[in-house]
Amino acid sequence: MKITVVNGTEKRGITYKLKERFLQHFGSDAEITEFYLPRDCPAFCAGCTSCFMRGEETCKDYEFVNAIEKSLLQADLIVVTSPAYVMHATGAVKALLDHFGYRWMPHRPAEEMFGKRAVVITQCFGAGAKSAAKDIRHSLSWWGISRIGTFDGALMSDIVWNNLPEKKRKKLTKKIDKLARKFARIDYSKPARTKPITKIKFRLCRMIQKRIRKSGVASLDSEYWRGKGWLDRNRPWKKRG
């Protein structure tokens, strides 16, 4: 199986250690590709809207975004990690998620996403891990991913972690082990079931796209939806080989 990890920090701190522990459960058969932010996507979205209007390949940061996207589309499991920074995901994570705005369901979602699984790993010292996880889950769900597991740990920091006896550290990591075991048991040869909430979101976006089509306004998004057959009877969760 293929796992793509997007690390929301380059620091080899607690987030990194939790992620490493999570990945250990997948054994040597897992083909793991890792990206580190901001190194692998160091630029902010400039708000030019060129990805929406003229195509993602016209983005000034296409080289970075495309490399990550290619890997995400090939992955059986997507893992996104982030420590909490001022109660949210790191700015580097947000910068990447902004670049994938065109992949949100109202625009041009990739059909592969509707059958994928993802895991979000966040942690913090006091509070903010939950809202950081929410930041990431929000995008993943609007990309079309239905099955998203979350680890959001609190009371973590380098100083605390490094001074913990191994026994106590094991206790703290029990939760991540549980999540990892759950995701390691999955048969990745079969796509994830698309949940009703994802189908409802899709239906709403389809209504909007149908209305746009009817109004005669030409757009890349509209052509995309027509080309996929989603304005007719095709659905992204049905078209899987």
Ligand SMILES: Cc1cc2nc3c(=O)[nH]c(=O)nc-3n(C[C@H](O)[C@H](O)[C@H](O)COP(=O)(O)O)c2cc1C
């Ligand atoms: C800029 C910045 C903002 C932070 N904001 C929060 C916060 O809002 N809540 C919190 O509990 N910890 C906050 N922290 C602490 C980190 O989330 C915490 O130390 C975490 O364990 C660091 O993870 P790492 O070792 O993977 O870098 C912040 C740290 C930094 C550098």
